Amino acid sequence: MLSPDLVETLLRQALNGGADFAEIYAERSRRRRVIVRSGRLEEAISGLDYGAGLRLFFGTEVVYAYTNQLTREGLLEALETLLRAKGALGQVDERGAGGLDFRKALPKGLHTPRTPYEEKDKRYRLERLLEAEAGARIAPEIRQVEASLQEWEQEVLIANTEGTWAEEKRVRTRLFVLAVAQDGTEVQTGYAAPGKSVGLELFDLFPPKEVGAKAARQALTNLRAKPAPAGTMPVVVGNAFGGVIFHEALGHLLETTSVAKKASVLADRLGEEVASPAVTYIDDGTLPHAWGSTEVDDEGRPTERTVLIERGILKSYMVDRLGHLLTGYPMTGSGRRQDYTFAPTSRMRNTFIAPGDKEVEDLIASVEFGLYAKELGGGQVKPGSGEYNFAVQEGYIIRHGRLEEPVRGAMLVGKGPETIRKVVAVAKDWENAPGMCGSLSGMVPVEVGQPHVLVSEIVVGGRA
Amino acid sequence: MTLEEAKRYLLRRAKELGLEAEVLFQEERELSLRARQGTLEEIKEARQGGIGLRVVVQGHVGYAYTEELSPEALEWALSEARDNALLAGKEGFIPPGQALGSHDLLGEGLSAPLEAKKQSALELERALRDDPRTRSVLMGGYMEKEVRMALSSTLGAEGALRTGLAGLGGSLVMGDGPSLKQGWDFKLAKEFHALDPGRTALEIREKTARLLNAKPLPTGRYRAYLEPKAMAELLLVLSRSLSAKSALEGKSRLLNRLGERIASEWVTLVDDPTLEKGFLSRPFDAEGTPARRTVVVEKGVFKTFLHNAETARALGQENTGHAFRTYRGILDVAPTNLYLEPVGNLRLEKGVLITEFMGLHAGANPVSLDFSLQALGLWVEEGEVRHAVENFAVAGNLLELLQGVEAVGDDLDWTLLDAAYGSPTVAVAELSFAGA
Numbered sequence: 001m002l003s004p005d006l007v008e009t010l011l012r013q014a015l016n017g018g019a020d021f022a023e024i025y026a027e028r029s030r031r032r033r034v035i036v037r038s039g040r041l042e043e044a045i046s047g048l049d050y051g052a053g054l055r056l057f058f059g060t061e062v063v064y065a066y067t068n069q070l071t072r073e074g075l076l077e078a079l080e081t082l083l084r085a086k087g088a089l090g091q092v093d094e095r096g097a098g099g100l101d102f103r104k105a106l107p108k109g110l111h112t113p114r115t116p117y118e119e120k121d122k123r124y125r126l127e128r129l130l131e132a133e134a135g136a137r138i139a140p141e142i143r144q145v146e147a148s149l150q151e152w153e154q155e156v157l158i159a160n161t162e163g164t165w166a167e168e169k170r171v172r173t174r175l176f177v178l179a180v181a182q183d184g185t186e187v188q189t190g191y192a193a194p195g196k197s198v199g200l201e202l203f204d205l206f207p208p209k210e211v212g213a214k215a216a217r218q219a220l221t222n223l224r225a226k227p228a229p230a231g232t233m234p235v236v237v238g239n240a241f242g243g244v245i246f247h248e249a250l251g252h253l254l255e256t257t258s259v260a261k262k263a264s265v266l267a268d269r270l271g272e273e274v275a276s277p278a279v280t281y282i283d284d285g286t287l288p289h290a291w292g293s294t295e296v297d298d299e300g301r302p303t304e305r306t307v308l309i310e311r312g313i314l315k316s317y318m319v320d321r322l323g324h325l326l327t328g329y330p331m332t333g334s335g336r337r338q339d340y341t342f343a344p345t346s347r348m349r350n351t352f353i354a355p356g357d358k359e360v361e362d363l364i365a366s367v368e369f370g371l372y373a374k375e376l377g378g379g380q381v382k383p384g385s386g387e388y389n390f391a392v393q394e395g396y397i398i399r400h401g402r403l404e405e406p407v408r409g410a411m412l413v414g415k416g417p418e419t420i421r422k423v424v425a426v427a428k429d430w431e432n433a434p435g436m437c438g439s440l441s442g443m444v445p446v447e448v449g450q451p452h453v454l455v456s457e458i459v460v461g462g463r464a
Numbered sequence: 465m466t467l468e469e470a471k472r473y474l475l476r477r478a479k480e481l482g483l484e485a486e487v488l489f490q491e492e493r494e495l496s497l498r499a500r501q502g503t504l505e506e507i508k509e510a511r512q513g514g515i516g517l518r519v520v521v522q523g524h525v526g527y528a529y530t531e532e533l534s535p536e537a538l539e540w541a542l543s544e545a546r547d548n549a550l551l552a553g554k555e556g557f558i559p560p561g562q563a564l565g566s567h568d569l570l571g572e573g574l575s576a577p578l579e580a581k582k583q584s585a586l587e588l589e590r591a592l593r594d595d596p597r598t599r600s601v602l603m604g605g606y607m608e609k610e611v612r613m614a615l616s617s618t619l620g621a622e623g624a625l626r627t628g629l630a631g632l633g634g635s636l637v638m639g640d641g642p643s644l645k646q647g648w649d650f651k652l653a654k655e656f657h658a659l660d661p662g663r664t665a666l667e668i669r670e671k672t673a674r675l676l677n678a679k680p681l682p683t684g685r686y687r688a689y690l691e692p693k694a695m696a697e698l699l700l701v702l703s704r705s706l707s708a709k710s711a712l713e714g715k716s717r718l719l720n721r722l723g724e725r726i727a728s729e730w731v732t733l734v735d736d737p738t739l740e741k742g743f744l745s746r747p748f749d750a751e752g753t754p755a756r757r758t759v760v761v762e763k764g765v766f767k768t769f770l771h772n773a774e775t776a777r778a779l780g781q782e783n784t785g786h787a788f789r790t791y792r793g794i795l796d797v798a799p800t801n802l803y804l805e806p807v808g809n810l811r812l813e814k815g816v817l818i819t820e821f822m823g824l825h826a827g828a829n830p831v832s833l834d835f836s837l838q839a840l841g842l843w844v845e846e847g848e849v850r851h852a853v854e855n856f857a858v859a860g861n862l863l864e865l866l867q868g869v870e871a872v873g874d875d876l877d878w879t880l881l882d883a884a885y886g887s888p889t890v891a892v893a894e895l896s897f898a899g900a
Contacts (some may be wrong), residue, residue: 045527048541
């Protein structure tokens with residue numbers, strides 16, 4: 001995207017301007033989105049994102065600029081504006097005089113798609129989406145189905161004044177199905193959205209018809225569901241996307257973005273017991289073809305598998321370059337950003353609770369009265385207080401150790417560090433699921449995951 | 465190529481290819497200054513622009529956009545847009561256009577020395593720390609954005625506008641003994657000089673500190689008072705159901721309910737893109753339809769959906785001029801400055817004053833309008849705030865909530881979310897609270 005000569009000029013100018021460190025991130029992304037409703041293609045859009053971000057450190061002070069003008073003039077102008085804003089123009093640093101010796105890291109192709117986008121035409125995609133829609137039409141109550149496909153092919157170049165030069169092409173594909181069920185004036189929705197770092201083989205991994213049926217079954221379940229009970233009770237949280245509870249309640253508290261500012265209740269707690277001994281919590285950016293995997297992070301550093309909590313003991317945070325500067329913890333390849341319009345911060349990749357030794361049936365059988373949160377929606381956390389919430393997308397009452405009627409509208413609320421201590425049992429059935437995580441550096445693809453877990457008590461918000 | 469040149473290139477090529485086309489370009493300049501512990505920890509300077517294309521081929525619509533303005537990239541966008549249209553099954557059209565003029569809604573609003581802007585960020589951050597209860601300031605900052613947008617079509621639409629906003633905001637953790645609360649807020653204005661760092665910091669501190677030493681709220685049904693920010697969040701959820709596009713897609717419970725009472729008599733809901741100094745005011749919408757004030761709900765009666773030309777034709781109703789499209793997106797419908805009209809008959813008695821909702825994107829369903837949301841709030845008795853309450857969720861259905869509105873205050877305040885939402889404090893007869 002950019003010549004080594006231009007990159008070197010920019011980085012050297014940044015050092016000349018007094019920066020201690022400089023980095024350039026250039027990106028070209030092709031995106032396609034196709035939406036099918038009522039048996040026909042309703043909307044299709046294709047796009048080309050193209051831009052670069054320049055980041056300079058002056059000690060721990062950061063300046064960042066981005067632009068779509070990737071010409072020599074455009075980039076130099078962006079850099080100059082930035083140095084002027086910092087008030088740092090004119091200083092000369094002798095380090096700028098020497099040449100930069102880039103160590104070029106070649107991509108290994110760990111997540112290369114098997115069926116690249118160009119191998120199939122648009123009609124092929126349309127047909128798969130129509131299959132997904134047909135798959136959702138399993139009952140007359142299903143009134144509306146929306147199936148959409150999202151393709152995202154991102155080429156990045158990251159280079160910095162320490163000699164890093166990394167290029168990677170990241171391909172991500174996701175299928176969404178939304179089913180709306182109606183009975184009289186009652187309206188409920190169901191949702192399924194598999195996604196991977198793959199090409200069009202996504203349709204082989206997740207047959208569209210089954211994805212449609214899954215969304216529809218959830219909408220129908222919610223249609224006959226009663227309002228959830230309200231109060232404090234034991235909760236069995238489902239596997240895969242159920243992991244979003246600990247993504248919110250625990251993961252965000254372990255990012256140096258909040259740890260470095262002591263804005264996390266889990267700051268300065270390495271080596272301490274912060275969770276129940278049943279919990280081992282891992283963030284792995286290397287899982288092949290996972291939605292949140294990349295070969296290098298958005299600071300050009302190879303991603304890795306980071307054990308955050310081992311049997312309840314806090315082992316590591318997720319550390320980006322700035323977090324490293326502020327805390328001294330070693331970097332973990334966790335610097336991520338939505339695109340060139342954001343400076344990177346420490347972010348989760350694929351984060352999950354490791355499998356335990358219990359059977360799912362035993363978890364349910366041990367509950368006298370409680371909630372089975374089979375599928376969860378999204379949620380939110382305030383790291384400073386640890387307060388979190390997330391929505392139950394598909395839930396059932398557990399009575400006398402047996403699953404009984406479905407309930408809807410449940411919201412789980414609590415404080416993360418308290419909840420993670422109340423995980424009393426972890427099953428064997430670990431699975432991950434994709435999601436989009438929003439934070440300081442924008443929306444990034446992540447996987448969340450876990451086996452089924454039993455939490456001894458959570459506040460369930462429902463109808464009192 | 466510049467965006468102007470790219471626009472002309474695309475319109476010329478579209479005509480050569482026999483396509484009807486509408487070209488929208490946007491150019492944004494952004495400055496953000498983030499202070500922490502007395503220094504500017506992050507300065508961000510940005511320019512971003514791109515061009516979005518909507519074409520019609522044989523009555524079908526296709527879209528594409530690009531931020532790269534080389535002839536190759538523009539040709540790619542044209543061919544993708546055309547392919548997308550050829551595959552589409554839904555009918556669509558580009559409305560006949562008119563000369564819309566060139567409008568400047570910003571003027572000199574952001575004209576101030578960079579140094580003054582830096583000082584405002586530093587002053588805000590310092591004032592956030594200036595409180596014994598402050599445990600840590602995550603950030604205090606200044607942000608400004610200037611947007612230029614232009615619209616052109618092969619059917620004669622031609623218009624441009626310039627607008628922008630300045631803002632101050634901060635985030636901090638406050639504590640009292642073991643009780644901790646994280647607070648965050650920002651204030652926006654059309655002019656830099658209208659911002660007041662000291663006052664904004666004081667408001668953020670007071671709004672956070674009042675939530676400290678919270679007690680659990682016993683599960684039950686209570687009267688609820690929704691502060692402007694909390695109500696704004698609910699209006700955001702409701703706004704999807706007010707969109708005629710959602711209605712046509714089977715995603716609004718308000719379809720076929722025009723003229724019916726959907727809320728209490730105290731509820732009058734207006735969208736006004738012509739509001740002077742409105743955060744999202746604009747003279748015309750994304751299809752070039754001139755802007756006007758729209759009464760959506762009048763004294764509880766549902767008067768109209770928000771429409772663009774396509775949805776108005778499909779439902780046989782009047783176009784309200786709410787077409788929305790960014791260069792990266794497809795044609796949609798969106799509110800601009802949507803607000804609940806003040807009444808002035810509200811008096812606090814007994815119940816929960818809800819200051820803020822959390823987890824809106826997960827806890828509120830824009831189709832069913834059911835919600836179950838974690839909230840922060842204060843317990844009110846005999847007209848006075850007694851103490852903060854925490855660890856609870858509020859559940860219900862938004863349409864039932866609107867029917868239950870008993871009183872509306874006169875303290876109209878605005879919150880910028882995906883659009884600008886305004887509301888006074890609102891009293892709701894009864895809501896279901898889940899807590900201890």
